[in-house]
Amino acid sequence: MNIYNAPAQDTAFVLDQLVQFDKLCEAMHLEEVNLELANVIVEEAGKLASEVLAPLNAVGDSNGAKLSDDKVQESPGYSDAYQQYMENGWATLTAPEAFGGQALPNVVGTAVNELWHSANMAFALCPMLTQGSIEALIAHGSDELQQAYLPRLVSGEWTGTMNLTEPAAGSDLAAVATKAVPNGDHYLITGQKIYITWGDHQMTPNIVHLVLARLPDAPAGVKGISLFIVPKFLLDENGEPGELNDAKCIALEHKLGIHASPTCTMSFGDNGGAVGYIVGEENKGLAYMFTMMNHARQSVGLQGLSISERAYQQAAWYAKDRTQGSRKDGTKIPIIEHPDVRRMLMAQRAGCEAMRGLALIAAAEIDRAHAGAAGASERVELLTPIVKGWMTEMANELTSLNIQVHGGMGFIEESGAPQHYRDARILAIYEGTNGIQALDLIGRKTLSDQGAALAALLDEMAGVEAELRAAGLDKFANRYAASVARGAEVREWILENAGADRQTMGAVAFDFLMLMGYLSGAWVMAKSAASAKALDAQESAYGAPFLSAKVATARFYAEHYLPRVEQHAQTLMTGLDAAFVLTDEQF
Amino acid sequence: MKAIVAVKRVIDYNVKVRVKADNSDVDLANTKMSINPFCEIAVEEAVRLKEAGTVSEIVVVSVGPKAVQEQMRYAMALGADRGIQVETAAAPSSLDVARLLAKINEEENADLFILGKQAIDSDNNQTGQMLAALLDIPQATFASEVKIADGKAEVTREVDGGLVTLEMDLPAVVTTDLRLNEPRFAALPKIMQAKRKPLAVKTVEELGVTLSNSTELLSVEPPAERQAGIKVGSVDELLDKLRNDAQVL
């Protein structure tokens, strides 16, 4: 069985207790928005997610997108599902009112996006990338471009893509070679982009490609890249899609997972040049991409939660259904009663709850940063690589546990368990590999401010120890406090050793990323446990079973995951210098 | 044409119902509550009639404590125009609800009343019928198709033997069956708009109705646990068991 139910109660708890959603809305001057409304929105999105999108997930896996006659045909049922998604206004959730959006906080958008990705990640990638192009246009597009493209992107009538990667430019976008030549009021774009998600499909009458390219006289490297809009169909005098532009999908990748998400090789300018319009100023394209990076990277981290939650729900169902072994009275034992299976289920559950807390806290920090709250931007910068890197690594582990819970059945495609595992594997790679996230965390986010933002976070984390003690969770508090203290030592070590050589920081960056991930997860679970204890089980709407499960899950997190902080700290503080002894030839 | 749609807040149909330890009632503590599915179908039908231009205004009414406003807002998110809540401590009996609806209609003068055929909690299947009697207007229960034209309603009803089609003068009461329509999902912009739609709260006293409380809940028992089945080896054995053990043939 592979059904999906939105975890609406846990989302409500996180928004209420961890994000303090009503206060956030006050700070954002959103009079009409409150927790009650957010809960209704999440519930309603949950219906579309579980009833319409989730059943198509396996369909898209076995009937992936196909290319013929330069056209990509999306998986069966996806177009209808997209129409429903669009007609119900879900695409408009966070966009500004001026362009037809509902202007809801980013954290609500994130809570809802979790559901789409759980239900059907391959599908949800399409709106996710559209959101990226919307952000780019809002932040940097001219009035004219905004008027022409934004209302239809916001409504979902058209979708958007991000064309960054080229055969020689992946992690290093400075190597982008696609050309843009000025030609009257527009530019002519020629070149090839690879791995372009939802680069073509037939679900909407137009697609808006955002493309990184280089002007003829541009300086070399990162300072010479510009950002362009290249519509699939050029707009006619009425602003409607008209003539086909000189841009097409020439190949689809055969992939490990997300089969329903077409991964396109895009060819621009085979017949003289695709018409493109510059976004913002020349040579600032890469800087613009950076302004959207936090949101995009957090979205991928969120996908890590989503796919793990889906896998957890499947594992929990299977563990109650499958029996192995008999009791003395002859009745069969559901495998959920076997302690090792329980360990795996709790590991999945605790991981998901920690990730949900972290994802929504980080998303709310983006809202706070927009509202100008002190320290919020720095916090966003710091949390983003952790959300992206750690949560996507967790997704690999947790979707693998789902397979293990299934036993042999987990290896069999028909069970559906392998799909989540295969789908999850892309998350650590795209939107900046986790290696790049780790470098970002240790370099731009830690060393560049001498660890100031990190110190602020560690201080805040340390404060939660008292909450745990007040809640009577002393053992948890001991473990937690020791790990936070270890985090502070690691911070010192990094600052002290940074000067030594660049290699050391690069080698330990991943351990630092994972350490910070497990520690942030503990912070979230500690806060959750303390809140759950403080709430009156009789009075609160969450109810005693939910609250006691919350505390137990948090305790499990502390016992199962928190020791990994120590492991990563030990590895990190060796400097891993043995990694540099061998010559390249010796590998 | 004005339509009144009555909606009830009930335990969500997906929730496994628990009985309180003292058997006094169903345990509703921390359980998910939703709009009664038949009421949701009633709202959907009214919205479709409005989209078709037949109905011009949809008034959603619910009787109960403040929490019923959640379900009223949901009905508004589906397309109802405004709401009237009659504030009572608990959900009153069918007869009292019917009397309250009749009273509200003195001011509203609706042309059409659409109700669910029954609520999935108490399963009474009587409020619509009682309302029609109190107002002395025609009724068509268990509707699977509703057509409105020239001041008349043509309603196809699901009955044991098949379908019956009635024509009635308006105003009239229609109660909905499962196959009347498939309710839509609420669209995000409509959820946002629903918050701004008018919702009036009236007390029983304001309406000048004295609740009769004509029924009293004595006890609630969970259904008996289902016994395990048995496998039979042949059709003959099956027939034998049906005849002799189960004694149903």
Ligand SMILES: Cc1cc2nc3c(=O)[nH]c(=O)nc-3n(C[C@H](O)[C@H](O)[C@H](O)COP(=O)(O)OP(=O)(O)OC[C@H]3O[C@@H](n4cnc5c(N)ncnc54)[C@H](O)[C@@H]3O)c2cc1C
């Ligand atoms: C399914 C899929 C969908 C995608 N969708 C899109 C899309 O819509 N738009 C788009 O533009 N791109 C997209 N991509 C591209 C994706 O973002 C890149 O694949 C990714 O950024 C990695 O680049 P690369 O493949 O060139 O790997 P490389 O950069 O060659 O990396 C190979 C390895 O080297 C490591 N590495 C590279 N440089 C460094 C460094 N400086 N320090 C440390 N380690 C380093 C990496 O971490 C990795 O382990 C997609 C990719 C896939 C597979």
